[in-house]
Amino acid sequence: MNRSISSLVLFVSLFIALNSNAQQAKPVSAPSAAGSAENNSVFDGQTWWNYVKVLADDKLEGRDTGSRGEHTAEEYAVKQLKAAGAQPAGVNGFYQPVKFVSRQIVEKDCSLALVKDGKREPLILGQDAIISTRVMPAAEVSAPLVFAGYGLKIPEQNYDDFSDIDVKGKLVVILSGSPSEVPSALASHYQTGSERWKTLKAAGALGMISIPNPASMDVPWARISLNRAHPTMDLDYPEFNETAGEQLVAVINPASADKLFEGSGHTFAELAALGKDRKPLPRFPLTVSLEAKTKVDTQKVESSNVVAVLPGSDSDLKNEYVVLSAHIDHVGIGAPVNGDRIYNGAMDNGSGSALLLDMAASFKKHPEKLRRSLLLVLVTGEEKGLLGSKYFAAHPTVPAKSMVADVNEDMFLPIVPLKVLTVYGLAESDVGDRVREAAQEFGVPVQPDPQPLRNVFIRSDQYNFIKHGVPSVMVDVSFEPGSPEQQIFKDWLTNRYHAPSDDVNQPVNLETAAKFEDIIRTVLVNLADTTARPEWKQDSFFRRYATGE
Ligand SMILES: [Zn+2]
Numbered sequence: 001m002n003r004s005i006s007s008l009v010l011f012v013s014l015f016i017a018l019n020s021n022a023q024q025a026k027p028v029s030a031p032s033a034a035g036s037a038e039n040n041s042v043f044d045g046q047t048w049w050n051y052v053k054v055l056a057d058d059k060l061e062g063r064d065t066g067s068r069g070e071h072t073a074e075e076y077a078v079k080q081l082k083a084a085g086a087q088p089a090g091v092n093g094f095y096q097p098v099k100f101v102s103r104q105i106v107e108k109d110c111s112l113a114l115v116k117d118g119k120r121e122p123l124i125l126g127q128d129a130i131i132s133t134r135v136m137p138a139a140e141v142s143a144p145l146v147f148a149g150y151g152l153k154i155p156e157q158n159y160d161d162f163s164d165i166d167v168k169g170k171l172v173v174i175l176s177g178s179p180s181e182v183p184s185a186l187a188s189h190y191q192t193g194s195e196r197w198k199t200l201k202a203a204g205a206l207g208m209i210s211i212p213n214p215a216s217m218d219v220p221w222a223r224i225s226l227n228r229a230h231p232t233m234d235l236d237y238p239e240f241n242e243t244a245g246e247q248l249v250a251v252i253n254p255a256s257a258d259k260l261f262e263g264s265g266h267t268f269a270e271l272a273a274l275g276k277d278r279k280p281l282p283r284f285p286l287t288v289s290l291e292a293k294t295k296v297d298t299q300k301v302e303s304s305n306v307v308a309v310l311p312g313s314d315s316d317l318k319n320e321y322v323v324l325s326a327h328i329d330h331v332g333i334g335a336p337v338n339g340d341r342i343y344n345g346a347m348d349n350g351s352g353s354a355l356l357l358d359m360a361a362s363f364k365k366h367p368e369k370l371r372r373s374l375l376l377v378l379v380t381g382e383e384k385g386l387l388g389s390k391y392f393a394a395h396p397t398v399p400a401k402s403m404v405a406d407v408n409e410d411m412f413l414p415i416v417p418l419k420v421l422t423v424y425g426l427a428e429s430d431v432g433d434r435v436r437e438a439a440q441e442f443g444v445p446v447q448p449d450p451q452p453l454r455n456v457f458i459r460s461d462q463y464n465f466i467k468h469g470v471p472s473v474m475v476d477v478s479f480e481p482g483s484p485e486q487q488i489f490k491d492w493l494t495n496r497y498h499a500p501s502d503d504v505n506q507p508v509n510l511e512t513a514a515k516f517e518d519i520i521r522t523v524l525v526n527l528a529d530t531t532a533r534p535e536w537k538q539d540s541f542f543r544r545y546a547t548g549e
Contacts, residue, residue, distance in 0.1 A: 001348055001497075002386055002459045042362050043517040045510025047413075049086035050352030051080070052223050055328070056504050058345035060304035063345060064332025065381045065388075066301035073318070074306050075326055077378055084360035086181075086308035086376060089397055095304040097352045098391045099382055103133040104231040109295035112250065113233060114259055114288040115142075119208050121259065126225045128256040131248070133232040134193060134385065135207075137294040138247040144175050144289045145260060147173045147271075149281035150257030151208065153199045156541060157182050163244060165283045168204035171248060171290055173260055175271055177213040180278035184452030185428060191383070191459050194242035195544060207248035209290065211268070214254045215276035216454055218493050221253050226335040227443050227498075233301060237390055248292050264285035272366060303329070305388045306378040308398050310363055312528060314371035321375040321398050322527040323406040324359060324520075325389065326352030326408050331498060340500035347502050352409035353378055355517055362521060370405065370528040379461055382410070384549070393468045405431050405527050406472035406535045407520065408462035413477050414512035416485040421446045422478035424457045428540040429471035431527070438522035442515055450481050469546035471534040475523075477516055 021376045054076060060479060061069035090096040110131055112123040123129045140334060149161040151174030159182060161174075178187035189195060200208060212221075229252075234240070252260065264286050274281050306328065312318030330345025344350070356376055363370070375398060381387030396403060401543035419441050426432035426448045436446045457463065462472040479485035496502040527534065536543035 001456070002382055005196065039115060041514070041518050042366050043358065043412060043514040045514035047361065048354050048358045048513050048517060049508065049510055051357050052346055052350045054441050055350040055353055056344040057342065058342050060374070062332040062334075062343040063328060063330045065329045065384055066102075067332055068395050069332070070329050070380065073353075074304060074378070074506060077306055077328060077353065078282060080357045081306070081308040081360055081376065083100045084357070084364045086310050086360050088307075089309040089375060090305065090307040091397060094306050094308055094398055096307055097302060097304050098388055099236040100233040100301040100303065100381060100384070100387065101236040102231040102233045102301045103136065103337055104297045104299075105131055105133050105229060105395075106297055107229065108296040109293070111291075111293045113291045115291055116263070116288045120291070120381055123256070123259070126228060127254055128259070130180060130225065130228045130251045131294055132250060132293070134295055135243045135246045135249045137292070137296065138250070139348060141171070141206060141248045141292045144170045145173050145209065146170045147261075147264070147282075147284055147286055149283045150174060150176075150178050151196065151199070152178060152182070152187070153191050154182055161283055162199070162203045162345065165285070169201070170205055171207050171209055172200055172205045173209045173211065173286065175211050175213055175281060177216065177275045179280055183541075184449055185425070185457050187452065188455040188458040189541065191455060197243045197246050200244060207246050209250050209252060209260075211252045213255045213275045214272055216451070218454065219498060220494065221255065223337075224251075225253075226337075227331075230334055231299070233381060233387060235387050236300060239394070242389065248294070250292070256431055259515065260286055260288060260543060273387040281502070286537075303380040303388070305380055305392050307392075308360070308376045310360065310370065310374040310376070312371050312373040313369045317371040318373050320372045320402050320404050320533070322372050322524055323375045323377055323403050323465065324356055324524060325377040325379060325406055325408045325465070326356045327380070327410060327461055328353045328378040329380045329383055329388070330471070331383050331433065337500050343498065343500050344503040346504050346506065347413055348411040349382070351412055351414070353476065355409050355520065356411070358517060359521060360522070365387055368525060370525065372528040374524060374528060375403065382461055386461055386464055389464040393470075400468060403465070403470045406462055406465035406470050407431070407523060408465070408474045409520070410460040410474060412475065412516060413489065413492065414509050414516055415507065416477065416479065416512065417509060418477055418512040419485070420442055420444065420478050420480055422449060422476045423447070424449055424474040424476070425462065425472055426465070427537065428534045429473070429534055429541050431471045431473045431534045433518075434485040434526045434530075434534070435475055435523050438526060439519050441522060442519050444515070444519065447478065447480075450478065466542050467545050471536055471546075475520065477512055528533035
């Protein structure tokens with residue numbers, strides 16, 4: 001899953017130690033499936049785990065976008081897809097090349113300082129603040145600051161944080177998150193970097209300083225800060241430059257945020273308490289200005305998406321595609337944690353890539369007549385901001401209108417017994433209904449996003465399909481709010497998410513993985529075989545991308 005959006009916008013548990021003390025148990029083996037779903041059971045968990053073990057091996061060095069390790073992972077995936085009888089559906093065989101520009105902060109030549117009454121107070125980079133390279137920053141920026149609450153303008157809800165403040169020529173300070181009256185999918189949409197910049201630009205602002213909402217930080221500040229020198233990437237094509245003109249994006253450590261509010265009559269504790277419960281936030285000018293000097297090195301990087309097809313059997317419907325997508329890249333080699341520098345990404349997203357390969361193999365082992373074709377898309381650059389899928393959705397290797405649905409799998413986390421699934425986008429299209437039906441066959445209930453503040457709906461590749469009108473969902477193993485499993489997931493995010501310990505030595509539940517795959521397979525078969533195309537719900541916000549309204 002993509003953290004950069006989250007590291008700009010949101011976050012969990014600041015105070016939990018970096019050292020993982022979770023037990024290093026071996027995976028439990030899967031007993032044979034039982035109950036009503038027995039006949040539908042195709043997977044055993046072990047074949048899935050075998051793929052994960054290859055993709056998350058230290059030799060693949062964390063599969064950073066454009067790296068040797070990622071290339072090796074893709075070669076391996078292509079070999080497996082060929083063995084499963086899938087046909088190439090990229091541009092060069094299975095591959096669709098994608099060009100990137102990488103940006104790395106040269107921190108020794110950068111500075112941030114707060115200025116008040118002619119007095120400069122430097123912010124310590126890493127400790128107090130981070131300059132984001134997601135946007136190419138201007139070399140020098142000096143501007144007054146204004147606090148704009150959540151910094152959102154949502155016409156559908158008549159919500160506007162900019163209606164009563166002047167942000168012209170200023171840097172806008174925001175608390176990440178959204179007010180509770182805004183539905184989570186809509187809130188997520190308006191918190192993407194490109195939507196935020198549209199709003200800020202229209203209001204005349206120069207850039208954004210975000211303060212993570214301590215109530216929803218996925219990764220503690222110490223870990224975010226640790227990897228701030230890691231390069232970011234962008235697609236290297238003019239058509240994708242959505243932040244042109246944005247002069248600065250920076251993130252302030254919540255623990256240092258009070259420095260911004262001095263003399264404003266407000267404290268960060270007061271604002272964070274409101275943000276925690278998604279209550280309305282005040283907006284007000286700040287008494288300090290910000291001076292920024294930045295230096296960023298850029299470099300060209302090349303990578304590829306991998307695209308394969310299992311052709312459908314129906315003479316007409318085979319020209320339509322059900323997409324199964326997963327990102328194969330991860331974050332590579334980074335700052336060491338407990339002496340380990342390789343961020344293996346076993347769950348993120350070795351797990352989803354493995355599911356895709358396992359799924360392809362299952363259709364060879366258990367042939368099933370699929371009426372529509374199944375398009376298997378392993379994307380690159382997800383961790384850099386959903387970039388491979390952004391490129392693919394804009395330049396699909398099959399006709400754009402022929403993609404009837406996307407089921408995306410990213411970090412589905414089979415780490416607890418399977419009691420409930422979360423379906424991101426459950427209420428948005430009837431793909432959600434098909435997932436509900438399929439899960440029911442296996443006795444598993446589904447629920448919508450239980451933690452809307454984490455913005456998961458926009459944090460993985462399904463979002464780019466959605467923006468091109470394709471009804472999409474992402475499905476995860478989940479927990480019921482308030483259950484003991486909730487703590488297991490929270491600990492996982494704190495200790496292993498985007499950390500070197502997301503590796504093959506962590507405990508996983510192969511029985512859950514198998515059942516999960518069975519459910520996803522049932523969904524895919526349903527989508528491929530039901531004559532009616534999936535549709536957006538009439539009241540879905542995202543329907544506009546399909547209808548162009
Ligand atoms: Zn990730």
